[in-house]
Amino acid sequence: MSEREEGQTVDLExxxxxxxxxxxxxxxxxxxxxxxxxxxxxxPEEYPLNVFVEEREEKDADGKVTGKRRQxxxxxxxxxTIAGRDEKARVRIRISPDVRQAKEYDAxxxxxxxxxxxxxxxxxxxxxxxxxxxxxxxxxKSVVALVEFLKENPFRVRTMVGRDGEPVVLxxxxxxxx
Numbered sequence: 001m002s003e004r005e006e007g008q009t010v011d012l013e014x015x016x017x018x019x020x021x022x023x024x025x026x027x028x029x030x031x032x033x034x035x036x037x038x039x040x041x042x043x044p045e046e047y048p049l050n051v052f053v054e055e056r057e058e059k060d061a062d063g064k065v066t067g068k069r070r071q072x073x074x075x076x077x078x079x080x081t082i083a084g085r086d087e088k089a090r091v092r093i094r095i096s097p098d099v100r101q102a103k104e105y106d107a108x109x110x111x112x113x114x115x116x117x118x119x120x121x122x123x124x125x126x127x128x129x130x131x132x133x134x135x136x137x138x139x140x141k142s143v144v145a146l147v148e149f150l151k152e153n154p155f156r157v158r159t160m161v162g163r164d165g166e167p168v169v170l171x172x173x174x175x176x177x178x
Contacts, residue, residue: 034165035089039158040078041175042150049076049151058100061112069098071121072147078157089167091157095128096121097143127172131155134174 042049052073057065074093081087099122101114118126132140132149140146154175159167 034161035087035159035167036082037160037167038080038082038087039156040080040087040089040091040167041156042076042078042154044152044154047077049074051147051151061110069096069100071096072125072143074147074150089159091159091167091169093124093157093169093172094121095125097125098122124169124172128155131172131174 052075053070054073055068055070058067058069060066072095074095076091077088078091079086079088100119102117102119104111104113104115128146128150129140132146135153135155136149140149156173156175157169158171158173159169162168
């Protein structure tokens with residue numbers, strides 16, 4: 001940061017000239033300000049999940065539209081006790097009934113290739129269906145039935161801390177005792 005003389009008034013123009021010199025400290029502050037990684041539980045009675053449905057364009061590595069994919073996004077608060085502290089986190093769970101393979105990346109750039117495993121939306125959709133099956137003791141009859149179940153019943157989500165400090169959902173599982 002630039003040095004200022006004591007008593008000098010700071011104005012917006014001076015702030016714009018300042019540099020962010022410690023990007024590691026900025027990244028650390030973002031990571032540490034978020035909710036810790038762990039296993040959280042939804043609480044639909046007090047904090048129901050919001051559901052958004054959309055159809056998104058899919059593109060190849062060159063940006064050409066190759067098709068469409070249905071996506072269901074559930075957002076809301078989840079709760080846990082981690083290291084003796086009550087925690088809450090805001091999560092976004094993206095699932096899709098349209099099966100796709102995981103994309104292969106080099107650093108943060110898609111190579112245009114695919115891995116021999118399902119992508120996260122496919123995986124989380126399958127896990128959600130297994131949560132339904134474990135709880136209801138039957139397979140979901142439709143995507144709508146599955147989504148309504150997720151909105152109305154508690155389930156667990158395992159998270160990690162993403163690059164931006166926000167929780168990333170890795171897995172969905174039934175609550176214990178069900």
